[in-house]
Amino acid sequence: MCQSLYLKPLEWRCLNRDLQDPYLPKTYKQRIQIILLTDEGKTQSEICQLLGCSAMTARRWMLMTKQGKAEQWNNQPIGRPQKVNQDYLLRLEELLKHRPKEFGSKSEYWKAKSLAKQLKREFGVEISDRHINRLLKQRGLTLAEFNANLQGESTL
Template sequence: MPVAITRLDLSAADLRAQACRVGDVAQARRMLAIALVIEGASRTHAAEAGGMTRQTLRDWVHRYNAEGVAGLTDRPRSGRPPRLKEAHLEKLDALVEAGPDIAEHGVVRWRRVDLQAVIAKDFKVELSERHVGRILHQRGFTRLSARPRHPKTDEGARRRVQKNFADRVAAALPASVRGKRIEVWFQDEARVGQKGTLTRLWARRGSRPRAVRDTRYQSAYIFGAVCPARGVGAALVMPRADTEAMTKHLAEISRHVAEDAHAVVVLDGAGWHGSDDLVVPENTTLIELPPYSPELNPAENIWEYLRKNKLANCLYDTYEDIVDACCAAWNALIADPARITSIASRDWANLS
């Protein structure tokens, strides 16, 4: 027997108006179904219009009579308790971040099946591989390509650069530019040549897509620098990486520095960056990064973006073709200032 709607504080028109404003689609659908009932439509028609059965509509009418519009929302479902407790999940986080020990675990990288075995052994909980993958995604993990780390990397020096960057810049600036606006530029070089690089492609699952890759060795160097705060950059394509090329690149950077500013150019310790013959413009100060720490230089991420999106899977017949490809790739980057800012911005390098 149908349940009568005893709540009369809202008319059918009021319910429709509120249904247009609520963000919950399911709640809005139930409100419209009840509005039809108030207007005299049959329960069958109202239920079909709301995408539910007559019995389900009856249950929502009970809730509406008791609680009003608020009663038409879905209540939280407790569901089954998680198989892994919070203490287990914290240990799993630490285990994934630390990586496996080949002597103990027999693998050099974690797979779901490896973590499945560890969870069963250490936590006494049996999970499927798919469930392990779901937990990893819920905990904020995903599969990423590891970047190389030199065994001589000084982690303490890297942290000191990030923590004390502003003090280091202040100590390096000449007295004549104190009080001037400071622009932070990141500089590096990238070799681009016939040998080329390959990048990931969309392809059928289970297939091994092929891409062209040359076996010749002619190449050029992009000397590039970006200022993420302004979204600008300066680059030269040179046949060699040496002091002469670096001097010309610093002059190019100097030309792009704002007239009322002084540039701090952050770069690595390559020999041509610190040569006695290097000519550094007056509006430029060089800041050298610790050795074996390319992750501190966002220019590395600029090269990664250009290789993956502009320079990979290509065949260059001549040196001129290489130069043209480098220029086209860099000009495409410069035409998108927001991308430069997005890729190269670092909180630790913000001097404002």
């Protein structure tokens, strides 16, 4: 760590740790990068050029940093409120360890549509089968992988 202009050592370490989170949305990563670059003394135009962000975004998070509010980088949600929370994601992964028939489905293997249906029954949250596939991909998972495992179990 070089000479810090605005951040305390603990804040700097926490921000760098958070930046390494593979599930952290791109917008949040950009906020952290702006904060860290501001702390290094970079100008708004340098930050915009390095990150490809808008001047307004850079200005906002530079100001937050200079006001000692860098820890608020994740207090302001991005985009539309999420329908899917951590419990939902954990349940999605848990469902994949079981056969769909255990939940009343006629299918032997999971499809994104049947997962979405089951999760709607359990959580009351309706999302598309395309979004189910996106969620799996974000977590480094595929339906093909889980269905192949289920197929392997049935041949034992």
